[in-house]
Amino acid sequence: xxxxxxxxxxxxxxxxxxxxxxxxxxxxxxxxxxxxxxxxxxxxxxxxxxxxxxxxxxxxxxxxxxxxxxxxxxxxxxxxxxxxxxxxxxxxxxxxxxxxxxxxxxxxxxxxxxxxxxxxxxxxxxxxxxxxxxxxxxxxxxxxxxxxxxxxxxxxxxxxxxxxxxxxxxxxxxxxxxxxxxxxxxxxxxxxxxxxxxxxxxxxxxxxxxxxxxxxxxxxxxxxxxxxxxxxxxxxxxxxxxxxxxxxxxxxxxxxxxxxxxxxxxxxxxxxxx
Amino acid sequence: xxxxxxxxxxxxxxxxxxxxxxxxxxxxxxxxxxxxxxxxxxxxxxxxxxxxxxxxxxxxxxxxxxxxxxxxxxxxxxxxxxxxxxxxxxxxxxxxxxxxxxxxxxxxxxxxxxxxxxxxxxxxxxxxxxxxxxxxxxxxxxxxxxxxxxxxxxxxxxxxxxxxxxxxxxxxxxxxxxxxxxxxxxxxxxxxxxxxxxxxxxxxxxxxxxxxxxxxxxxxxxxxxxxxxxxxxxxxxxxxxxxxxxxxxxxxxxxxxxxxxxxxxxxxxxxxxxxxxxxxxxxxxxxxxxxxxxx
Numbered sequence: 001x002x003x004x005x006x007x008x009x010x011x012x013x014x015x016x017x018x019x020x021x022x023x024x025x026x027x028x029x030x031x032x033x034x035x036x037x038x039x040x041x042x043x044x045x046x047x048x049x050x051x052x053x054x055x056x057x058x059x060x061x062x063x064x065x066x067x068x069x070x071x072x073x074x075x076x077x078x079x080x081x082x083x084x085x086x087x088x089x090x091x092x093x094x095x096x097x098x099x100x101x102x103x104x105x106x107x108x109x110x111x112x113x114x115x116x117x118x119x120x121x122x123x124x125x126x127x128x129x130x131x132x133x134x135x136x137x138x139x140x141x142x143x144x145x146x147x148x149x150x151x152x153x154x155x156x157x158x159x160x161x162x163x164x165x166x167x168x169x170x171x172x173x174x175x176x177x178x179x180x181x182x183x184x185x186x187x188x189x190x191x192x193x194x195x196x197x198x199x200x201x202x203x204x205x206x207x208x209x210x211x212x213x214x215x216x217x218x219x220x221x222x223x224x225x226x227x228x229x230x231x232x233x234x235x236x237x238x239x240x241x242x243x244x245x246x247x248x249x250x251x252x253x254x255x256x257x258x259x260x261x262x263x264x265x266x267x268x269x270x271x272x273x274x
Numbered sequence: 275x276x277x278x279x280x281x282x283x284x285x286x287x288x289x290x291x292x293x294x295x296x297x298x299x300x301x302x303x304x305x306x307x308x309x310x311x312x313x314x315x316x317x318x319x320x321x322x323x324x325x326x327x328x329x330x331x332x333x334x335x336x337x338x339x340x341x342x343x344x345x346x347x348x349x350x351x352x353x354x355x356x357x358x359x360x361x362x363x364x365x366x367x368x369x370x371x372x373x374x375x376x377x378x379x380x381x382x383x384x385x386x387x388x389x390x391x392x393x394x395x396x397x398x399x400x401x402x403x404x405x406x407x408x409x410x411x412x413x414x415x416x417x418x419x420x421x422x423x424x425x426x427x428x429x430x431x432x433x434x435x436x437x438x439x440x441x442x443x444x445x446x447x448x449x450x451x452x453x454x455x456x457x458x459x460x461x462x463x464x465x466x467x468x469x470x471x472x473x474x475x476x477x478x479x480x481x482x483x484x485x486x487x488x489x490x491x492x493x494x495x496x497x498x499x500x501x502x503x504x505x506x507x508x509x510x511x512x513x514x515x516x517x518x519x520x521x522x523x524x525x526x527x528x529x530x531x532x533x534x535x536x537x538x539x540x541x542x543x544x545x546x547x548x549x550x551x552x553x554x555x556x557x558x559x560x561x562x563x564x565x566x567x568x569x
Contacts, residue, residue, distance in 0.1 A: 023525055023545035264522065266485055266517075267485040267487055
């Protein structure tokens with residue numbers, strides 16, 4: 001009798017899953033929140049709020065490559081296991097946030113994490129450890145973040161989706177200048193020549209073909225962000241992928257849809273009408 | 275069944291009662307089949323297994339019941355179809371809820387302008403519309419700024435009036451002045467034919483260009499029951515109003531032969547039901563999706 005009961009529960013459970021799946025519109029992320037990541041490997045355990053990392057703040061001054069290759073940040077939140085001790089030694093955030101480094105001729109960046117701190121330092125802690133518990137934020141803090149974003153974004157070329165900023169164009173016309181080299185961390189190598197733009201056919205008839213540009217990607221990523229992990233990239237056509245994979249966060253979906261412009265902006269990639 | 279029979283008969287004579295006998299038959303088919311199967315295959319099965327099968331059959335029966343219950347929401351008068359009252363924080367702040375008329379806005383703009391560019395969500399009261407936001411040019415304020423449409427100051431009661439039928443008077447006006455093709459249910463306006471006939475010329479974007487993808491593929495979607503003719507899905511008619519990302523990949527995955535969009539799910543407001551229950555033509559018009567269906 002007990003077994004029958006258990007099996008009934010399991011079957012009912014499966015029926016529930018089958019009937020609840022799909023067809024619902026997800027909530028769209030606001031422009032100022034797009035690309036934001038909550039980092040909490042050790043924060044809560046140590047008694048501080050998790051870190052709210054804003055990609056847009058960093059990508060307006062740095063290439064993706066600097067952090068994700070030279071500094072060594074993982075492409076997946078909370079995978080790296082960043083500790084306060086690491087930051088203090090000058091790894092991860094501490095590579096730049098050390099109280100000394102300055103970029104674009106600005107003020108030295110505030111130091112991340114320290115083992116000695118007093119009341120006045122609290123403000124500095126909260127600059128990163130700002131994510132309130134249970135994923136909530138104080139209203140004032142949220143408004144403040146939005147205001148800071150707006151003042152920056154309103155001077156940028158507009159684009160649909162994502163941050164509402166056309167980052168590619170902003171870099172191209174010099175609105176933002178990206179740093180791709182950090183003293184003592186990066187190594188200068190002669191740049192590789194880019195492959196010419198090529199087309200990738202669409203699977204469904206009538207959908208325009210993709211024009212993929214290595215040139216546009218290498219400005220931000222060099223080679224190493226994508227090859228060989230995300231794309232083995234030996235020969236065109238070796239790897240087969242579909243939009244289903246991409247939406248699941250594989251291949252292009254590793255960046256597009258999370259930080260880079262979302263994949264729902266079809267026409268941004270599918271540009272060549274057949 | 276009682277709920278189905280008590281379904282309101284609309285002014286146009288869209289009678290659900292006419293279909294009721296057919297639906298009863300479908301339901302019988304669905305309910306009897308599992309029992310027959312059970313009896314057929316239960317002979318050679320040991321008694322313990324038989325006990326295990328009972329809950330399985332029960333589950334199938336329950337789900338079959340649920341999916342055959344065509345419980346369409348009652349239709350409002352045609353000039354009020356698609357009208358909503360937005361009250362996320364209005365009443366809590368001593369203001370009347372906002373009346374929003376979909377038909378009035380879609381005479382001038384496509385769905386994508388508000389639901390893509392301006393970030394309005396597809397669910398009532400879900401979008402965080404604030405007065406401050408509106409005044410700084412977000413959400414309603416993107417147009418309601420005194421330049422494109424009436425501004426905030428001095429116009430409170432044009433929106434905050436709690437009256438679902440506030441724009442009813444303008445509906446007759448619209449119908450008289452424009453020669454839009456008519457249809458049976460919903461607003462009584464065939465919006466999509468309106469675009470193709472040129473009677474309607476809604477703006478497709480404000481500042482950020484639309485996707486404008488020429489994708490015209492028609493999909494043939496087999497119905498759940500063999501006696502119902504398949505549904506035809508035209509991409510072209512939808513793309514006239516929407517961008518790809520209004521539907522993909524949230525509402526519809528792009529899987530080739532993936533999920534089945536059952537009527538039961540659609541009735542719950544999922545898949546097609548996100549729009550085709552409340553704003554786009556309602557599902558009372560079976561033939562518009564299942565063209566092979568008899569009257």
